[in-house]
Amino acid sequence: MVAIRRVDLWHSIRHIAQDMLDDWIVIGDFNSFMDSVDKLGGASPSSHTMKQFSDCILETGLIEIPIVGERFTWEKQAVKERLDWAFSNISWELSHPNHKSHYKLRYNSDHRLIVVTSGNSDAGAKKKGQFKYYSAWAIEDSFFEVVKSAWENEEWCIGTIKFKEEATEWNKNFIGSIPKRKRAILKRIEGINWARKNNNSNGLFCLEKELW
Incomplete structure (x- = not known):
């Protein structure tokens, strides 16, 4: 069944x-x-299925996007595989000459997240003073009081302004920097991930899973 689905995929890409x-x-x-x-x-791996995949990519004129860092995208116990790929056609390659693919950490999955970057490190940077809502706020009981205080008996526009101000102050006093906490956790996971390259122990795997 898996082989049939692969063949269907190759036909679809060609089409x-x-x-x-x-x-x-x-x-x-x-x-x-x-x-x-x-x-x-x-x-x-099967040489026949590898040839089918390679032939499809060659015949459709697709080019593998250059990889930065880890190349294996899936792992289980002592087995590591590269199952996830990023390709582009010539038109994309010419208009995005500096693009790269990165296989990032696994987010509650056996597969690593694929991120394709343009090479512009400033892309997506948050502007200074820009308000940002964090979904993690909703799990805090005290956050509902912030919402109620801001919008109760207020028009929408005024309530929105009050909410931004009060939510920002509440986050500063009770939650702290979520991006900073997130970066700290991700840094730990990256450290575990690096250690597992040389020591694929079950303890490191369990610790990584617990942090997620």
Whole structure:
């Protein structure tokens, strides 16, 4: 069944590529290898399925987006595999000459998150003084008092202004910097992830899972 779905995927990519004239990027879990080095541990991958995948990418004119950092995207116990890929066509390559793909940490999944960057480090930077709502606020009981205080018996525009001011002050006094706390946790997970490259112990795996 898996093999049939793969063949259907290759047909779909070929069909889309025939009429694709614009910039095109293809990212996701292909559940396939292009080379035997894309798997570490376990049974050897099928040369037939690897050829099918490679032929599809070659015939559709897709180009693998350069990788930065870790290349394996899936792991379980002592087996590591590269199943997730990022490709682009020539048009995308010419208009995004500095783009790179990064396989980030696993977010409650066996697969790493794929992030394609343009090379512009300022992209997505938060502007100074910009208000940002954090979904984590909603799990705090005291946050509902902040909402009630800001909007009760107030018009929408005035309530919005009051909410931004009061929520910002409440976050500062009771929660602290969520991005800072998040970065600290991610840094720990990155450290565990790095340590697991040399020591794939069950203890490190459990600790990583607990932090998520």
